[in-house]
Amino acid sequence: MLETIVLDVGETLTRDDRYWGAWADWLGIPRHTLSALVGAVVAQGHDNAEALRLVRPGIDIGAEYRRRAEAGQGEHLEEADLYDDVRPALTALREAGVRVIVAGNQTALAGDLLRALNLPADLIATSEEWGTAKPRPAFFEQVLKVSQAPADRTLYVGDHPANDIFPARAAGLRTAHLRRGPWGHLWADAPEVVEAADWRIDSLAQLVDIARQ
Incomplete structure (x- = not known):
């Protein structure tokens, strides 16, 4: 046992849908676009964060997390x-x-x-x-x-x-x-x-x- x-x-x-939806809204792209990119990079064996780098090359994900939090759009769970x-x-x-x-x-x-x-x-x-x-x-x-x-x-x-x-x-x-x-x-x-x-x-x-x- x-x-x-x-x-x-x-x-x-x-x-994870709201998580990625919030990222799409923050980056100003359609939610479907980011969702499709997340699926694509994972299917290729990459980390899902790579989808954010495709949308915004050179993005500092940690810095963006902090900016989102400062704007009242940080991590949330309910x-x-x-x-x-x-x-x-x-x-x-x-x-x-x-x-x-x-x-x-x-x-x-x-x-x-x-x-x-x-x-x-x-x-x-x-x-x-x-x-x-x-x-x-x-x-x-x-x-x-x-x-x-x-x-x-x-x-x-x-x-x-x-x-x-x-x-x-x-x-x-x-x-x-x-x-x-x-x-x-x-x-x-x-x-x-x-x-x-x-x-x-x-x-x-x-x-x-x-x-x-």
Whole structure:
């Protein structure tokens, strides 16, 4: 039986559409244009931030973050940004005695915003808070430190194969690939993903039965 389930954030717990929509509005381009570019660069194996550089070559993304915050358009997270299955699934997991952790590539501010939502989780941590990001092995070393369970009884759940599934498996964790969001759908049936994922799921609700196996 699994003892700990660790979940990614973007397109696992939260929808990214408003995030990218806000960037498009800030840069003064149609939302569809930026959304299409994000999908294109990720499909090519690049970081999704590369889409911003295509729209505005030479952009200093950190500086733009600060300008957005100063203009009252900084990071924001609310209940509507969560997928509908998040609270019921996390609640059911904890009621089943599973330790629930949220850990993804997010800013420290995003960590504060997530904690402010009072999610049914034992721990919420972000890459900026840990000082290391996926897919680096050090990130998954931190996951194992906070898991309080052996690697083979810890499950990492995410939508992005390169950031979530492959490095988590390399660290010895069990893995569940979530068919959600652009990356989750794009690579859902790729042979290497099918091989690397212990489970392939369409909803977080499926995790309760998986945890009992």
